[in-house]
Amino acid sequence: MGIFSKKGLCSICGKEKGKEISDGFVCKDCELRCGMFITKLGDNKSLGRVQDYTKLIEKNKEYLKIQEERKAIFKPNKEIGGIMFVDEEHGLWSWGSGMFKKKPEGPIYHIYEIVSYYIVEDGDVISRGTVNSSHAAGTKIVINHGSSSKQNCSQLDLCINTTLIPVPARMRMIQSTTKTSSLVYRNSHRQLKDAENFLAGVKLQICNEQLKKVKVTVSTKSAEQPKQADDSLAKIKQLKELLDMGAITEEEFNTKKKELLNL
Ligand SMILES: [Zn+2]
Known part of the structure; x- marks a missing residue:
C-alpha cells in the first residue's frame, strides 16, 4: 500500500500505468473518468474492483450525457432567493454563480431528483427537510441549533441531496467571518428561507403527483x-x-x- 504499492498497466484502458486495486490496476485517467461517482467507493479506493471502476465510468458517462441534454434546453424563468435558478417548464434547476449568483452554474438537476436538504452553520445543522420521501430512506440528521448568542458566523451552507449524483449539491452562502448583526448575514438567512419555501413547494408537488398515481391505479382497478x-x-x-x-x-x-x- 501507499508508496510501496505495485504499479501495472491499467486493467481498464490498458494504456497507462496504474495504482494497484483489489483485482488489477487503475490509472489516473480512468479514475478521473469516474467523476463524482468515485465517492461511492468510500475512503479506501484501492479496495475497489475493476468492475466497480468500470460501472462508475459508465455512470459518469450517462451523467455527462444527461447534463448535455439539459444544458441544451435549460431556460431558467425563476430565481429563488437569488441562489437557485429554476426552469419551470422543464422542471430543472441549478445554482447561481459568482459573487452575485446572477448566472446559472454547475450541474443541472431535475426538481424531482431532490431528496432532502439541510442547512449547516459553522458545523451545526440548523434546519433540514425531506422533499421526496420515496427516496429518503435512512437519512437521519440531528439538528443542533447554533447558539443564538454567537456574534460571528464563518460558514453557512445549503446542501441538497439528490438522486443525480452521490454528493450533495452545496451552496456556500458565507465563507469568511461575518458578524451575525450584519446585513450580509441577515440577507443570507432570508435567501435560505426563500429556498426552503421553494423546496416545501416541490415537496407538495411531488406528493400531489404520487397521490394522482395512486388514484389512477385505484380507479382503473x-x-x-x-x-x-x-x-x-x-x-x-x-x-x-x-x-x-x-x-x-x-x-x-x-x-x-x-x-x-x-x-
Ligand atoms: Zn486507464
Missing part, C-alpha cells in the same frame, strides 16, 4: 372489476340457455358456472 363481473354474468346466462335447450348437461353447467364465479 375498480373500473375493471365490475366489467369482469358483467362478462361472467352474461356467460352464465348463455350457459343457462344452453342448459334449458338441452345442449349441455346439468353437470357441465355447474362446472362452468363455478369456473366463471371463481368458486
Whole structure:
C-alpha cells in the first residue's frame, strides 16, 4: 500500500500505468473518468474492483450525457432567493454563480431528483427537510441549533441531496467571518428561507403527483372489476340457455358456472 504499492498497466484502458486495486490496476485517467461517482467507493479506493471502476465510468458517462441534454434546453424563468435558478417548464434547476449568483452554474438537476436538504452553520445543522420521501430512506440528521448568542458566523451552507449524483449539491452562502448583526448575514438567512419555501413547494408537488398515481391505479382497478363481473354474468346466462335447450348437461353447467364465479 501507499508508496510501496505495485504499479501495472491499467486493467481498464490498458494504456497507462496504474495504482494497484483489489483485482488489477487503475490509472489516473480512468479514475478521473469516474467523476463524482468515485465517492461511492468510500475512503479506501484501492479496495475497489475493476468492475466497480468500470460501472462508475459508465455512470459518469450517462451523467455527462444527461447534463448535455439539459444544458441544451435549460431556460431558467425563476430565481429563488437569488441562489437557485429554476426552469419551470422543464422542471430543472441549478445554482447561481459568482459573487452575485446572477448566472446559472454547475450541474443541472431535475426538481424531482431532490431528496432532502439541510442547512449547516459553522458545523451545526440548523434546519433540514425531506422533499421526496420515496427516496429518503435512512437519512437521519440531528439538528443542533447554533447558539443564538454567537456574534460571528464563518460558514453557512445549503446542501441538497439528490438522486443525480452521490454528493450533495452545496451552496456556500458565507465563507469568511461575518458578524451575525450584519446585513450580509441577515440577507443570507432570508435567501435560505426563500429556498426552503421553494423546496416545501416541490415537496407538495411531488406528493400531489404520487397521490394522482395512486388514484389512477385505484380507479382503473375498480373500473375493471365490475366489467369482469358483467362478462361472467352474461356467460352464465348463455350457459343457462344452453342448459334449458338441452345442449349441455346439468353437470357441465355447474362446472362452468363455478369456473366463471371463481368458486
Ligand atoms: Zn486507464
